[in-house]
Amino acid sequence: MSASKKAHVTTTINGESTDFLCEPRHSLLEVLRDNLGLTGSKEGCNNGNCGACTVLLNGRPVDSCLVLGVEVEGAEIETVEGIACSSNLHPVQQCFLEGAALQCGICTPGFLVASKALLDKDPNASEETIRFDLSGNLCRCTGYDKIVRAVQAAGQQMSAEA
Amino acid sequence: MAPQSVSEVVAVLSEHGDRAKLLAGGTDIIVQLREGLREADMVVDIKKIDAVTSFKYCDENGLSLGAAVACYNLYEHPQLSKLYGALADSTHIIGGWQIQSRASVGGNLCNASPAADSIPALIALNATAVIAGPSGERSVAVEDFCTGPGRNVLENGEFLVSLQIPAQGGNCGSAYERFIPRNEMDIAVVGAGSWVKLADDGTIAEAKIGLGAVAATPLVAEAAAASLIGKEPTEENFAAAGELAKQIATPISDMRGTDEYRMHLVGVLVKRTLTTAVERAQSS
Ligand code: FES
Ligand code: FES
Numbered sequence: 001m002s003a004s005k006k007a008h009v010t011t012t013i014n015g016e017s018t019d020f021l022c023e024p025r026h027s028l029l030e031v032l033r034d035n036l037g038l039t040g041s042k043e044g045c046n047n048g049n050c051g052a053c054t055v056l057l058n059g060r061p062v063d064s065c066l067v068l069g070v071e072v073e074g075a076e077i078e079t080v081e082g083i084a085c086s087s088n089l090h091p092v093q094q095c096f097l098e099g100a101a102l103q104c105g106i107c108t109p110g111f112l113v114a115s116k117a118l119l120d121k122d123p124n125a126s127e128e129t130i131r132f133d134l135s136g137n138l139c140r141c142t143g144y145d146k147i148v149r150a151v152q153a154a155g156q157q158m159s160a161e162a
Numbered sequence: 163m164a165p166q167s168v169s170e171v172v173a174v175l176s177e178h179g180d181r182a183k184l185l186a187g188g189t190d191i192i193v194q195l196r197e198g199l200r201e202a203d204m205v206v207d208i209k210k211i212d213a214v215t216s217f218k219y220c221d222e223n224g225l226s227l228g229a230a231v232a233c234y235n236l237y238e239h240p241q242l243s244k245l246y247g248a249l250a251d252s253t254h255i256i257g258g259w260q261i262q263s264r265a266s267v268g269g270n271l272c273n274a275s276p277a278a279d280s281i282p283a284l285i286a287l288n289a290t291a292v293i294a295g296p297s298g299e300r301s302v303a304v305e306d307f308c309t310g311p312g313r314n315v316l317e318n319g320e321f322l323v324s325l326q327i328p329a330q331g332g333n334c335g336s337a338y339e340r341f342i343p344r345n346e347m348d349i350a351v352v353g354a355g356s357w358v359k360l361a362d363d364g365t366i367a368e369a370k371i372g373l374g375a376v377a378a379t380p381l382v383a384e385a386a387a388a389s390l391i392g393k394e395p396t397e398e399n400f401a402a403a404g405e406l407a408k409q410i411a412t413p414i415s416d417m418r419g420t421d422e423y424r425m426h427l428v429g430v431l432v433k434r435t436l437t438t439a440v441e442r443a444q445s446s
Contacts, residue, residue, distance in 0.1 A: 024205060027192070047193045049347075051260055060234070060263040066192050067264070068185070070164075071207060114259065135346040136258020 011072045013038070014082030022069035029053045029064040032079060040080035040109045044138070051137035054110035055079045061117050063136070080109035083116055091161075092116045092154040101150035103141035111137050115151045123159040127152065164207040168214075168294045168323060174206055176296050176319035184208050184321055186230035187264035189257065190273055213323055214268075219245070224329035229268025229322045236267070246327065247442045248283035248336035248355045248435075255279060255340065258347050268322050274308040277375035281308070282355035283338040285372030285382055289327045295320035305372070308379040333360040333367075335443030337435040340374070341427050343418070350375045351419045354407075354431035356439045358390070366390045366440075371403070371432060376411035376424055383407040386432060395440040403436060404429035 006021040013036070020035050029046075032038040032055070044050035046065045053064040056078040083090045089097070092115050102108045111134065118125055118133045125133070130151050131144070139147060165171050174182050183191055183202040186209065194200040208214050214228045217235065219242060227236075233253035237243050243250035249267070256265055256279050270280045271291065284304040291302045296319040304325070307314050316322065330336075336357040340350035353374035361367040369390045371383040386406035393399045413424035 025195070046196070048189055048257070048261060051258065054260055057263070061260045062263045063189075063260045066187075066189050066261075068188065068192065068205070068207075071185075071188070071209075118259075132346060133259050136260045 007070045009070060009073050011074065012076045014078055020069070024068065024070050026069045027065050028055070028057075028067040028069050028072055028077070031069040032064060038079050038081055042106050042109055044106060044110075049138065050107070051110040051114060051134075052107050054113045054137065056113060056117060059117075061114050061136075078113070080112050083112055090116060090154075091157040092119060092151065095150040095154040095157070096147070099146050099150035099153060101142060101146040107137060107139040107141075111139070111147055115147075115154065119151065119155045119158055123155040123162065125151075125155060163204060164210045166210050168211060171206060171208055171211070171321055172294055172296055172319055174204075175321060178203060179318050182206050186214070186266045186269045187232055187261075189261050189265040190269065208321070217242075219329075221329050223326070225325075225327040227267060227325045227327065229272075229324055230266045231268070233262040233265050233267065237262075244442075244446065245330040245334075246287060246336065247439070248286050248338040248357060249280065249327070251338040252279040252283040252340075252353075252355070255346065268325060271304065271307060271325070272314060272316070272322055274310070274312055274314045274379070276308075276311050276378055276380065277350045277353065278380065279338065279340060279350060279353055279374065281380040282353050282372030282374040283336070284325065284327070284355075285380060286336055286338070286355035286357040286370050287327050288357070288370055289325050291322055292324045292326060293320050294323045299323075301326070305380070305382045310378050330446075331359065332446055333362075333443055334358070335360075335439040335441065335446055337438035337442065339431050339435050339438075341431060349418065352376055352413070352424050352427035352431055354428065354435050356432065356435035358395070358436065358439045358443050360395070360440070360443045364395070364444075366393055366395055366399075369403075369436075371407060371436075373407060373411060373428060373432075376413040376428055381410055383410055383432070385409070390436075395436075397433070397437070400433040400436040401429070404432035407432045 042052040044052035181203040185207045237250040237254040289304045338355040340353035342348035355372040359368040369387040373381045386403040413421045
């Protein structure tokens, strides 16, 4: 039971079955970025405050820096890399771009994953719900207003398409 | 490692003591280990054990809530969120959405923070902690579970398996509120949970009040609750209960607020949560 013994983990990431080896102490964020080259998920704080590392774990948003790699055996994971459909951006990505809802961009992947999850649940979510549900995502640059407006615009597009 | 049964966990804990740390939602323990605040030789994931990850409600025995059940299960559940309003209120404001997907009420209790949001709610709802250990199972009332900041009654080899929360009749209601300077994602300056049961004539038949962040451990405000029995649910009576609750609070002053300010908040939050609890009881 030595701490450095690597575990073999099988999981599904963005719809594709994926295997990796990881030490018990490695976070899912480290696995995604360092082992699998999925560098879309960002490390902001590495302690569960900023949400830059948000991914979906079995359909629910989690901070991947607070999940151990060994915990995701058999789980379904969606990362920011899985949001666009081939070369077509998802409405939430398009609206972030068009609405200039980012500056430095480090928070953006986390916001995109959480925003899409929230709009999938309710594309007509109120501004209050959007702000409440995105309170686990911090942005040091934009002041949030443009982010909230981009999410609202994406929601309108999604409900028009539905 | 990820054992499959309660007895396996007890065996590992008995053997390794403090060097083994349990992993439920991971939102505190992973950070504590990473930042060197705690050390461990092994992390034991308890989420393969049904008794720890499942929850079930029945009208007779109430809610049996596995210690690792994530927060969202409570506030998103149509029936449970109504029956256990105080628990739904508190689980919806522990961290943000990402944290609520993983963090558990049991973990919040075991961390034994004086400011934990779910503990005053559990106290108000009269919850009991079910603990497994080398000599079998024992139960401890949630108000007796925390023994100091970050400390609890668990002995070597023991761990929290589940919480038992009494069934809620049609005339019961509960609520939790905290005060924080921001809108969300912060630690309670003061938290209060209230539970009431109304008599047929609309007066208060039973009540229980829990307080957070005003002492080294969460508290039960017994005199405050007792003052309400047989009374009409009026603002004056709630305010009087709030005054009584202040008498047991021994808050500190820190960067979040002065002791005087915390005292004032106790009165305000007890009154507010009683008001909401009664409204919920009336509409249930
Ligand atoms: S990097 Fe995970 S929450 Fe900040
Ligand atoms: S755009 Fe820089 S942190 Fe959000």
